[in-house]
Amino acid sequence: MTNSKTVWHKSWNLPGQRDATEQACQELLEAARRHGYDENEVFGVHLALEEAFMNAVQHGNRGDSNKRILAESLITPEKIDISITDEGSGFNPEGLPDPRHGDNLYKCSGRGVLLIRAYMDVVEYNERGNCVHMIKFRDKEGRIRKALNSE
Amino acid sequence: MDQMSPNLQIDYHGNVAVATLTDEKILEDEQIQALEGSFMPLIEQSENIQLIIDFSNVKFLTSSVLGLLIRISKKVYEKNGKLRLCAIEPKIMDVFRITRLDKIFEIFPDQDDALVGLKR
Numbered sequence: 708m709t710n711s712k713t714v715w716h717k718s719w720n721l722p723g724q725r726d727a728t729e730q731a732c733q734e735l736l737e738a739a740r741r742h743g744y745d746e747n748e749v750f751g752v753h754l755a756l757e758e759a760f761m762n763a764v765q766h767g768n769r770g771d772s773n774k775r776i777l778a779e780s781l782i783t784p785e786k787i788d789i790s791i792t793d794e795g796s797g798f799n800p801e802g803l804p805d806p807r808h809g810d811n812l813y814k815c816s817g818r819g820v821l822l823i824r825a826y827m828d829v830v831e832y833n834e835r836g837n838c839v840h841m842i843k844f845r846d847k848e849g850r851i852r853k854a855l856n857s858e
Numbered sequence: 859m860d861q862m863s864p865n866l867q868i869d870y871h872g873n874v875a876v877a878t879l880t881d882e883k884i885l886e887d888e889q890i891q892a893l894e895g896s897f898m899p900l901i902e903q904s905e906n907i908q909l910i911i912d913f914s915n916v917k918f919l920t921s922s923v924l925g926l927l928i929r930i931s932k933k934v935y936e937k938n939g940k941l942r943l944c945a946i947e948p949k950i951m952d953v954f955r956i957t958r959l960d961k962i963f964e965i966f967p968d969q970d971d972a973l974v975g976l977k978r
Binding site: 750754819825 | 918928
């Protein structure tokens, strides 16, 4: 996963408990801040991480704290790259109902994957559906604004 | 200040209950459960409750909080009450917009605006 531009890299093998994933989350966010990612970017990565870890603990591992969660992240000057894998049987992300439509709007759950997709630039799942790979590019919106203004 | 639970401060403006979320980050199951444990009896106790939830301290939340808000709103409407949200900072407001929950909640810039039109 690393390459020559990698400024930070870490792998975790975590028990399926929220306090363990929270610690990993904070380590990654601190590293992102240290390497110059701004608060908007950190907010988006934080939200995506919380939702992905929550899905892994609650839905993937079904709350079984004996099951593990593997996480890996690298930071380069251009991007934050994260993979999170649980021990569950996986799910089909394309089969999820859209929480923004109809009666789904009034449901108490089902918004995590929507938020992950909204805040990360790349979101992909493995075939089994128990591993999510996410990328946040640095200042993508800023670069787009600059590109629009220079036209 | 009229009532305080670990995650919530409740002030009464006449017949309107203003519940200010005191945590800066709301993401842990325990926090959600504590909030639910504070909100639900408050709503149960009063017919036609008028409830404002103030988000001015909140800098981060997850989809679990959105789920809690839906449960609170259903309970408020069961009791023929009114629910308003206020003082949501721009980054959190984006989360409401992305999920389109800004379409189903009444959201106001601050407490004073949220109080307008409620029976004091």
